[in-house]
Amino acid sequence: xxxxxxxxxxxxxxxxxxxxxxxxxxxxxxxxxxxxxxxxxxxxxxxxxxxxxxxxxxxxxxxxxxxxxxxxxxxxxxxxxxxxxxxxxxxxxxxxxxxxxxxxxxxxxxxxxxxxxxxxxxxxxxxxxxxxxxxxxxxxxxxxxxxxxxxxxxxxxxxxxxxxxxxxxxxxxxxxxxxxxxxxxxxxxxxxxxxxxxxxxxxxxxxxxxxxxxxxxxxxxxxxxxxxxxxxxxxxxxxxxxxxxxxxxxxxxxxxxxxxxxxxxxxxxxxxxxxxxxxxxxxxxxxxxxxxxxxxxxxxxxxxxxxxxxxxxxxxxxxxxxxxxxxxxxxxxxxxxxxxxxxxxxxxxxxxxxxxxxxxxxxxxxxxxxxxxxxxxxxxxxxxxxxxxxxxxxxxxxxxxxxxxxxxxxxxxxxxxxxxxxxxxxxxxxxxxxxxxxxxxxxxxxxxxxxxxxxxxxxxxxxxxxxxxxxxxxxxxxxxxxxxxxxxxxxxxxxxxxxxxxxxxxxxxxxxxxxxxxxxxxxxxxxxxxxxxxxxxxxxxxxxxxxxxxxxxxxxxxxxxxxxxxxxxxxxxxxxxxxxxxxxxxxxxxxxxxxxxxxxxxxxxxxxxxxxxxxxxxxxxxxxxxxxxxxxxxxxxxxxxxxxxxxxxxxxxxxxxxxxxxxxxxxxxxxxxxxxxxxxxxxxxxxxxxxxxxxxxxxxxxxxxxxxxxxxxxxxxxxxxxxxxxxxxxxxxxxxxxxxxxxxxxxxxxxxxxxxxxxxxxxxxxxxxxxxxxxxxxxxxxxxxxxxxxxxxxxxxxxxxxxxxxxxxxxxxxxxxxxxxxxxxxxxxxxxxxxxxxxxxxxxxxxxxxxxxxxxxxxxxxxxxxxxxxxxxxxxxxxxxxxxxxxxxxx
Amino acid sequence: xxxxxxxxxxxxxxxxxxxxxxxxxxxxxxxxxxxxxxxxxxxxxxxxxxxxxxxxxxxxxxxxxxxxxxxxxxxxxxxxxxxxxxxxxxxxxxxx
Numbered sequence: 001x002x003x004x005x006x007x008x009x010x011x012x013x014x015x016x017x018x019x020x021x022x023x024x025x026x027x028x029x030x031x032x033x034x035x036x037x038x039x040x041x042x043x044x045x046x047x048x049x050x051x052x053x054x055x056x057x058x059x060x061x062x063x064x065x066x067x068x069x070x071x072x073x074x075x076x077x078x079x080x081x082x083x084x085x086x087x088x089x090x091x092x093x094x095x096x097x098x099x100x101x102x103x104x105x106x107x108x109x110x111x112x113x114x115x116x117x118x119x120x121x122x123x124x125x126x127x128x129x130x131x132x133x134x135x136x137x138x139x140x141x142x143x144x145x146x147x148x149x150x151x152x153x154x155x156x157x158x159x160x161x162x163x164x165x166x167x168x169x170x171x172x173x174x175x176x177x178x179x180x181x182x183x184x185x186x187x188x189x190x191x192x193x194x195x196x197x198x199x200x201x202x203x204x205x206x207x208x209x210x211x212x213x214x215x216x217x218x219x220x221x222x223x224x225x226x227x228x229x230x231x232x233x234x235x236x237x238x239x240x241x242x243x244x245x246x247x248x249x250x251x252x253x254x255x256x257x258x259x260x261x262x263x264x265x266x267x268x269x270x271x272x273x274x275x276x277x278x279x280x281x282x283x284x285x286x287x288x289x290x291x292x293x294x295x296x297x298x299x300x301x302x303x304x305x306x307x308x309x310x311x312x313x314x315x316x317x318x319x320x321x322x323x324x325x326x327x328x329x330x331x332x333x334x335x336x337x338x339x340x341x342x343x344x345x346x347x348x349x350x351x352x353x354x355x356x357x358x359x360x361x362x363x364x365x366x367x368x369x370x371x372x373x374x375x376x377x378x379x380x381x382x383x384x385x386x387x388x389x390x391x392x393x394x395x396x397x398x399x400x401x402x403x404x405x406x407x408x409x410x411x412x413x414x415x416x417x418x419x420x421x422x423x424x425x426x427x428x429x430x431x432x433x434x435x436x437x438x439x440x441x442x443x444x445x446x447x448x449x450x451x452x453x454x455x456x457x458x459x460x461x462x463x464x465x466x467x468x469x470x471x472x473x474x475x476x477x478x479x480x481x482x483x484x485x486x487x488x489x490x491x492x493x494x495x496x497x498x499x500x501x502x503x504x505x506x507x508x509x510x511x512x513x514x515x516x517x518x519x520x521x522x523x524x525x526x527x528x529x530x531x532x533x534x535x536x537x538x539x540x541x542x543x544x545x546x547x548x549x550x551x552x553x554x555x556x557x558x559x560x561x562x563x564x565x566x567x568x569x570x571x572x573x574x575x576x577x578x579x580x581x582x583x584x585x586x587x588x589x590x591x592x593x594x595x596x597x598x599x600x601x602x603x604x605x606x607x608x609x610x611x612x613x614x615x616x617x618x619x620x621x622x623x624x625x626x627x628x629x630x631x632x633x634x635x636x637x638x639x640x641x642x643x644x645x646x647x648x649x650x651x652x653x654x655x656x657x658x659x660x661x662x663x664x665x666x667x668x669x670x671x672x673x674x675x676x677x678x679x680x681x682x683x684x685x686x687x688x689x690x691x692x693x694x695x696x697x698x699x700x701x702x703x704x705x706x707x708x709x710x711x712x713x714x715x716x717x718x719x720x721x722x723x724x725x726x727x728x729x730x731x732x733x734x735x736x737x738x739x740x741x742x743x744x745x746x747x748x749x750x751x752x753x754x755x756x757x758x759x760x761x762x763x764x765x766x767x768x769x770x771x772x773x774x775x776x777x778x779x780x781x782x783x784x785x786x787x788x789x790x791x792x793x794x795x796x797x798x799x800x801x802x803x804x805x806x807x808x809x810x811x812x813x814x815x816x817x818x819x820x821x822x823x824x825x826x827x828x829x830x831x832x833x834x835x836x837x838x839x840x841x842x843x844x845x846x847x848x849x850x851x852x853x854x855x856x857x858x859x860x861x862x863x864x865x866x867x868x869x870x871x872x873x874x875x876x877x878x879x880x881x882x883x884x885x886x887x888x889x890x891x
Numbered sequence: 892x893x894x895x896x897x898x899x900x901x902x903x904x905x906x907x908x909x910x911x912x913x914x915x916x917x918x919x920x921x922x923x924x925x926x927x928x929x930x931x932x933x934x935x936x937x938x939x940x941x942x943x944x945x946x947x948x949x950x951x952x953x954x955x956x957x958x959x960x961x962x963x964x965x966x967x968x969x970x971x972x973x974x975x976x977x978x979x980x981x982x983x984x985x986x987x
Contacts, residue, residue, distance in 0.1 A: 005938035013936075023944075027905060027954045028928065030947070034906040035924070037949075058923030066929035070936050 013071040024067055032057060078396075082403035089404065096376060097408070099783075100369045104412025104458065105419070106776055107362030112413075112420035112451045113427065114358045116441040118351045119450075121344045127264065127438045129201025133301040134339035135310065137169070139293060142331040143608050147700060149293040152328075153217070153281075155321060156297050159334065162317050165310035166299040170196035171278045173295035174269040178541055178745050179234070180247040186541060186747040187230065189274035190267045191281040191295075199300045200268070206231075207242035207259030210277050217287050220279030224248065224255040228263040230273040248276070268298060268343065270436045291328035298339060311336040331608055343436060349845050350433075350766045356842060357512060357773045360505045364777050366458050367498045367505075368784045370465040373405060374495055375791050377466035401466055406459030413455035417443065420451075427769075432761035465494060492792070496824055499781075499788050503828025503868065504835055506774070506781035510860040511836040512843060513774035516767035519847040522696075523760040529690035530587055531627035532752035535719055536726035537586050539748040540567075540737060542714045561741055564709065564716050565619060565641075570740070574732050576724040581625040583618035583709060586717045587692045588755040589748065592616055594702060598674035599658040600667065613654065613705040614692060615671075617713060622706070623649075623687055625721055631655075633665045633685030636708045640684070643710030648681040651689050653703035669705075681707075695759040696848050719752075726751035766846055778864060781828075786871035789821050793875040801884045810880035817879050821872025825865055833861075892973060894930060895939065895958060895966040902943075904953040905931060931956060939965050 013020050032053045039049035054060065090097040128134060137159065139151030151159075153171070160169045170193040177189040190196075194210040197203065204225060214221035224246070226235070235241055245254045255276065266272050281287065281294070301310055314334040322329045338345075377384065384397060424441045441447075542560040564582050571580045585591025592614045599611065620636040622628075631652055640647040648669065655664040668680040691697060692704055722729045730749050737744050757764075793800070800813055897903060897911050908931075909924045934940045939962035947953040958966070 006936050009936045009938065023954065024928075024932075026952065028925075030904070030951060030953050031906045031909070031924065031928075033951070034947075056924050058925035060925060063923075063925035063928050067932040070929060070932040 010071055020071060021068070024064060028057075028060060028064060032060075078399075079403065082400050083407055085400070086404040086407040090407065093376070096372055097411075100372055100408050101411045101415060103365040103368050103780060103783075104409050104455075105415035106780075107358075107365030107416070108409070108413045108451060108455055108458070109416025109418075109420045109423070110358040110773070110776070111355075111362050111454055112416055112443075112447060113424040113441075114351065114354050115450050116420065116424050116443060116447045117427070117439075118348075118355055119446055120439045120441040121347050121351060121435075126340050126343065130300075131340055132338070133167075133303070134199070135299050135301060135307060136337050136339050136342045137297050137299055137314070138335040138337060139296070140333040140335045141293070142333065143612075143700075146333075148335065150295045151297065151334075152290050152292045152294065153287045154290040155329070155332075156295075158321060159297075159314060159317060162320075163310070163313055165301060165305045165313050167302045168195045168199045169193075169297055169299040170199045171281075171295055171297045172196055172268060173278075173281065174267070174272060176747065177248050177274060177276070178543070179274070180743060181234070184743040184745050186539075186745045187274050188269070188271040189276060190269060190272040191278045192267075192275050193278045193297075196275075196278075196298070199298055201300075202261065202265055204259035205262040207257070209259055210275075215277040215279045217279045217284055220277050222253060222255045222280070223258045223277065225259045225261060225275040226257060227261050227266060227273040229266075231260045248274075264438070266437060268339065270343070270438070290325055307336050307338065344439065346762070347433065347435070350762055353512070353766060353843050353846060354769050354773075356839075357509055357770055360509055361773050361777050361780070362454070362458065364502045364505050364780045364784070366462050367502045368780050368787070369405070369408065369458075370462045371495055371498050371784055371787055373401075373462060373466040374498075375787065377401070378795075398463075402460055402463030405463030406456060409455040409459040409462065412458075413451050417448075417451055431765050432757070433765040434761075465498070495788050495791075499785050499824050500828040500831060502781040502784045503825060503864070504832035506777040506864060507829055507832025507861060508836045508839060509770070509774040509777040510864060511833070512839075513767070513770040514860045515840075515843060515847055516763065516770045520760060520763045520767045522848050523763055524756075526691070526696050528587065528695065528756060529628060529688060529692075532756055534722050534724075534726060535626070535752035536722060536729050536733070537589055537748070537750050537752055537755060538718050538720070538730075538733065538746055539589075540716050540718065540744055540746050542567075542716065543741070543743050544714060560711065560714060561744075563711050564713075565711070567716075567737070567740070568619070568718075570736060571718070571720060571733060574729070574736060576722050576729055576732070577720055578723050579621070579625045579721040580718060581619050581622045582716050582718050583616050583622055584713050584715070584717060585616055586719050586752075587626070587690055588694070588752070588759065589717060589750075591717060592693065595671050595705070596673070597669050597671050597705065598676075599654070599669050600674070600680060602658055602674075604674070611654075611657070611669075612700075613650070613703045615705050615707060616692075617707045617709045619709045622719075625719060626690075628690055629688040631686045631688055632663070633683065635685055637684075641708045641710065643708075643712045645708045645710070646679055646681045647684045647708060649685040649687060649706040650683055651687055651703040651705070653689060653701065654683075654705070655686055657703075695756065726753075763846065763848065774860075778867065781864075782867050782871045785821060785824065785868050786874065788824075789817065789872045790875035790878070792820065793817060793879040796879070797882060800879050800882050801886070804882060805884040813880040813882070814873075814876045817876035818869065818872050821876070822869065825868045825872075828868075829861055829865065892966065892969045894927070894934065894956075895962055896970070898940065898956055898958045899963070899966060902945075902955045902957045904945075904947060904955050906953075908956070934962070938962075 032050075035053035035056055036046075036049045039052050040046065044052060057063075126134065137151070138148045139155060141147045141149050150173075156169075156171050160166075163169070172190055172192045174188060174190050176186040179185055179187045192210070194212045194215040197209040203209070205228065207225075209225055210221075210223060214223050226241070231237060231241060235244075238244070241257055241260060244257050246257060247253065248255050261275075267275070279287075286292065299310075301307070311334075314336060318329070318332060318334045322332060387397060387400075388394075421443050428435050428439065428441065542562060542564065544560055568580050568582055571577060594612050595615050596610050596612050605611070620638070620641060623630055623635055632655075633649070635649065636645070636647055650664070650669070654669070655662075659667055664683050664686050667683050669683070670676065670678045670680045672678050687704075687706070690704060693699055718733075720726070720729060720733065734746050737746055803813065803816075804810075893912050894908060897908050897915075903911070905927055909927050931940065935942055935956070939959060940956045941959050942954050942956050944952060945955045
């Protein structure tokens with residue numbers, strides 16, 4: 001109780017300090033006056049009475065001071081005075097303060113920026129209720145290696161009904177849907193189970209989400225939920241939107257709007273603007289196909305159930321299913337994966353690397369400032385000695401120095417914070433990596449705490465160096481010694497060590513940046529297997545006309561309003577277009593699906609390596625327009641361009657697997673098992689492998705199978721090769737298509753180069769930042785070595801003067817100083833290279849085709865060495881020009 | 892303890908406390924008078940004393956100290972402790 005009371009009294013006193021002082025003065029004056037008066041009564045004269053009173057009282061100032069201290073928080077108040085002193089000292093040397101604050105601001109600001117990014121991605125990443133209980137469920141396939149795939153509706157239903165680990169589970173898949181209206185457009189839409197919104201814990205802001213009764217495969221309801229963005233953009237935020245009917249999909253199907261989601265909600269894919277019941281995902285027969293691999297559902301774990309437990313339960317269910325349905329479920333498993341890892345996990349290794357890099361930058365900045373502080377504390381030796389002589393304890397002096405450096409780092413942190421926020425927003429906006437829309441780095445309390453802790457740590461670190469120096473001050477010599485020549489060796493060693501550390505860290509960052517640059521160069525240099533230059537990719541969906549065939553026969557299927565190949569002819573006629581082709585999908589555009597196939601006359605294989613290929617339907621000029629080399633045979637003939645043609649073109653891997661060294665033309669394969677009723681297809685041509693599904697390589701080593709484009713597909717992928725930059729072709733092509741029919745949506749337009757660029761975006765993002773950090777590190781390190789060398793020179797002016805007077809030449813002096821610096825540089829580089837090797841594991845996951853061994857670029861280190869040597873050379877030249885007379889009179 | 896004891900007889904200002912202790916101890920406990928003040932202030936901060944400004948006998952403004960409830964408790968504890976120690980010491984001295 002008592003300490004609390006005391007603290008409370010002291011706190012109150014803090015606010016009334018002046019009054020307290022006056023009271024104390026009055027109180028003591030009263031005492032003295034009383035004593036004096038009494039002495040006068042006892043017969044002493046005025047002056048002697050006063051002197052007597054004072055003698056009886058003792059040292060007035062001393063007791064006053066002591067009484068006052070009773071009211072103070074001694075450590076706090078001396079801290080305040082330390083801070084004031086520090087600010088005064090810094091104001092007296094604005095140059096030093098400016099450089100130090102700037103270096104620290106760079107370091108701390110960079111750390112704050114990257115940390116707020118890491119924090120946004122890591123901790124509160126998902127904007128859903130209890131995000132740590134959300135998981136994604138993958139239908140794994142054990143082939144040569146385990147492949148992550150989706151699952152089928154029947155498997156999903158079994159998981160859902162048989163498992164006990166989950167509160168709820170929901171199917172979800174992103175597709176695009178045509179919204180017909182004044183402006184027909186393709187809209188990213190999620191097909192979702194009715195439970196989807198409950199799994200995420202999100203409710204409609206208007207109307208409602210789906211009912212279980214609307215999500216029945218046998219009788220799906222035509223209902224839809226809009227995103228807030230779509231509602232505002234397309235429907236003018238109509239308050240009476242619920243109940244309105246809109247037309248979706250190619251066949252004019254009407255959907256009733258039942259709800260609008262809250263602002264910012266775009267589904268787990270972060271792109272959806274529309275939701276429809278999962279029951280409408282595919283026609284009922286396809287939904288019943290247990291062998292399909294369409295989608296990965298999400299689920300919410302029951303409270304207290306771990307991912308491991310859920311995984312074990314689903315493993316058991318998958319085993320049961322495998323026994324019950326061997327034909328479709330052999331070698332099929334389930335993988336439970338945390339949803340936040342799925343959505344933002346890919347960014348983490350890069351951010352972690354950047355965090356380490358930026359921490360290095362901060363360490364270099366600290367070393368630099370510590371160096372400056374040591375230099376200053378050398379100059380302030382006398383001041384410090386005087387303080388020590390006046391009774392300041394060692395601890396008190398150390399605290400003074402650390403307070404001073406903490407004031408510096410706090411200023412640095414302030415400046416750093418100011419720029420960090422802007423920087424990180426810019427970073428997210430400009431980054432080639434697309435951050436999920438909910439990643440909004442903010443300067444919240446966690447980031448602020450981080451910054452404060454970091455700056456305090458830096459302050460202590462920076463203050464400790466000169467503080468330890470001050471410990472060794474020998475009062476006598478420091479007070480007497482006006483000479484600066486004979487200064488301590490310890491200081492030189494410490495400062496040398498700091499410079500070596502700075503250089504070493506700069507080397508690590510340079511090596512890191514070098515690795516990233518090389519890696520990106522390797523990525524860019526990959527031959528994708530086709531020629532992406534000057535190719536514009538886009539997708540269109542050709543609606544079917546509602547009118548069936550003129551004779552009114554009900555069996556005739558609805559016809560596309562324009563044939564894809566007719567569209568191609570019109571596009572080719574546009575100026576600037578040199579060639580155009582179409583297919584169901586293009587390389588790297590994310591389309592395409594795999595099918596099992598069988599080669600004629602080949603023995604049956606087990607489930608782990610059933611032949612599988614990615615199927616694309618393409619027009620006959622596809623290979624020439626994309627410049628995919630034809631290895632054998634020919635492309636499709638005009639007569640083969642029908643949906644039922646038996647001609648097929650395969651990629652080289654098919655031949656290598658089944659008919660190595662034989663003529664593949666005329667060999668036959670079929671989709672599904674060899675025993676199925678599917679027709680055999682004859683190989684008419686063989687093309688080279690293409691990086692169709694990803695760079696640096698396809699995720700799986702499956703071949704591509706090309707079938708003739710038979711006008712059956714309404715979704716077309718166009719590849720247009722221009723004689724002008726692809727971007728300039730977008731507008732004319734759009735105009736042309738609109739002139740044919742306004743209900744044809746054009747979407748996903750991108751140049752092939754952009755598609756390739758998006759494959760390497762993360763590497764480029766990391767490369768950029770690493771590059772920037774490395775440059776900052778390099779310049780800080782160079783400033784550091786320059787500072788040390790010029791300080792060294794100014795310290796040794798007298799020694800140099802003597803050497804010159806004794807006959808040393810300017811060249812000798814130059815060699816002496818540069819040699820000194822070169823030793824530091826060599827040590828720094830050696831340590832740095834060793835460190836880089838030790839740290840290379842951290843970045844290997846981000847690299848493509850480089851290891852630290854071949855990535856340590858001699859050029860980068862050469863650059864560092866050269867710049868650092870230059871930084872030594874300048875002070876060395878100054879030393880060589882020293883006038884011996886002047887130097888000896890230097891004191 | 893002496894200060895607390897003095898004040899248990901009634902509120903006093905610093906000078907009077909000093910006078911009283913000197914006289915009561917027959918000038919044995921005569922130290923620098925100034926040393927009284929840090930002690931007074933320490934007791935005030937700890938909440939054992941409360942101070943108020945009032946008029947002295949000769950009508951000058953003076954700071955009067957008063958024992959608080961916790962000050963009274965502290966005095967009881969300390970004087971009991973002192974009695975035990977002093978008694979023990981004097982018994983030892985008599986035996987020797």
